[in-house]
Amino acid sequence: MITLYPLKFRPVFREKIWGGQKMKTSLGINFAPHLNAGEAWMLSGVPGSQTEVSNGFLEGNELNELLEVYMDDLVGEKTFMNHKDQFPVLIKFIDANDWLSVQVHPDDILAAKRKLGGGKSEMWYVVDADPGAELISGFNRKIGREFYQKNLKDKTLGNILNYEPVNKGDVFYIPAGRVHALGPGILLAEIQQTSDITYRIYDWDRVDEQGQSREMHAGLALDAIDFEVPPSYRTLYTPQENRTVNLVKCPYFSTGILEFSLPVIKDYTEIDSFIIYICIDGAAEITYNSGKENITKGEVMLIPAVLDKIALFPHPACKILEVCLI
Numbered sequence: 001m002i003t004l005y006p007l008k009f010r011p012v013f014r015e016k017i018w019g020g021q022k023m024k025t026s027l028g029i030n031f032a033p034h035l036n037a038g039e040a041w042m043l044s045g046v047p048g049s050q051t052e053v054s055n056g057f058l059e060g061n062e063l064n065e066l067l068e069v070y071m072d073d074l075v076g077e078k079t080f081m082n083h084k085d086q087f088p089v090l091i092k093f094i095d096a097n098d099w100l101s102v103q104v105h106p107d108d109i110l111a112a113k114r115k116l117g118g119g120k121s122e123m124w125y126v127v128d129a130d131p132g133a134e135l136i137s138g139f140n141r142k143i144g145r146e147f148y149q150k151n152l153k154d155k156t157l158g159n160i161l162n163y164e165p166v167n168k169g170d171v172f173y174i175p176a177g178r179v180h181a182l183g184p185g186i187l188l189a190e191i192q193q194t195s196d197i198t199y200r201i202y203d204w205d206r207v208d209e210q211g212q213s214r215e216m217h218a219g220l221a222l223d224a225i226d227f228e229v230p231p232s233y234r235t236l237y238t239p240q241e242n243r244t245v246n247l248v249k250c251p252y253f254s255t256g257i258l259e260f261s262l263p264v265i266k267d268y269t270e271i272d273s274f275i276i277y278i279c280i281d282g283a284a285e286i287t288y289n290s291g292k293e294n295i296t297k298g299e300v301m302l303i304p305a306v307l308d309k310i311a312l313f314p315h316p317a318c319k320i321l322e323v324c325l326i
Contacts, residue, residue: 004073004304006286006293007058007066009051011093014039017208020097022187026128027093027298039094042300043276045087046196055293063087076272076305079325089253089323091276091300092190093127096182101203101214102136102157106224107176111197119176122192123235123248123255125321126170127280130185133166137180137233144227152218157202164233171235173248177226189278191323193252199224244322254326260284261317266310268303273324275303275310282318287311295320 013031016038023029023037031037043063044051050062058066067087072080079088105120112118124135139148140162151157161179164172166186174180179201182188199221203214237245237257242264244256258264268275277286283296288307295301295318303310312318 003290004070004306005056005291006288006307007053007302007304008055008293008295008299009043009063009302010054012041012044012049012051013037014041017206017214018096018098018100018184020095020187022095022097022128023093023298026187028296029093029298036097037093037095038097039092041090041092042278043087043089043091043302045194046090049196070304073306074304075274076325078272079274079305086194088194088325089276090190090192090194091278091323092192093298094182094186094188094190096184096186098184099204100182101200102161102179102181103198103200104179104221104224105176105195105197105199110224111195116195116197118193118195120193120195120197121176121250121252122174122190123250123253124170124172124174124182125189125191125247125255125257125278125280126166126168126186127189128187129166129168129170133185134163134183135166135172135181135186136161136183137164137172137174138162138178139227139229142227142229145222145225148225148227149222152201162229162233171237171247172233173235173250175226175250177224179225189280189321191248191253191255191278191321247321249326252325254324256322257319258312258322259317259319260312260314262314264312266312268305268308268310268324271308271324271326272305273326274305276321276323277301277303278321278323280319280321283315284318284320285313285315287313
């Protein structure tokens, strides 16, 4: 079998009523002919929205096709045993030019009960944020179902939601069950379980060009909502030059951040997983046993599990998110 190599993919773009232009202006991603890009699915195995390889001899192959052929060489033995023919992680860039709907995602148990596959836990890394930008994560106090339902009915939901100010470099983990929404002026990288299940709770009384409101799922959302209030909704970390710093580790993915201005050698021998690089600033050359590839701001690269020794050379500095399953 021909040796695998670091893989890039063509994004799948989604125009959204709240989408903006930051994919182009901040990340240099060309989303023509779309008028905006609310979402760019950079690495996806979701049926109907799979990304295709854009580099090398595997160009044109969809992600799950690669999984069928290369199996554990692509994703690692344990990952292949657990997930078989579906890639377990979905990587997106999201550009919010207006408020997204207040929404929630089911966990694995509820999703399975409703025959929807897996649940959807996710994390956000803020790539860029306008002054004064904010998002919603969870509730601002401990409440119960009845009080929540009353506020939803009375259109006073905003009074019980937790608003967080947002700055470049902020990190938020959004486990399944947490009510959330992005506000205007935020560009972020999203790492999540491979799922497209979203229950919209409230959409700010917004209508489309035809005067139609989007479908809401308040009834379906109710059993998905986690009403617990954690000590903090944001993930705190301290960047360190030329080494990976852990951001989020959960059962579905592990994400770190690597800011480097010197060459970095990575030995993944002990990690039975693929690695995903999400370049959020600068550029770097990635060398492996039989070649090299370049990665620049706005690009996502999948390092197959079989490539366990990687060298990264910054040009002249680079910042990447490093995602795997542990």
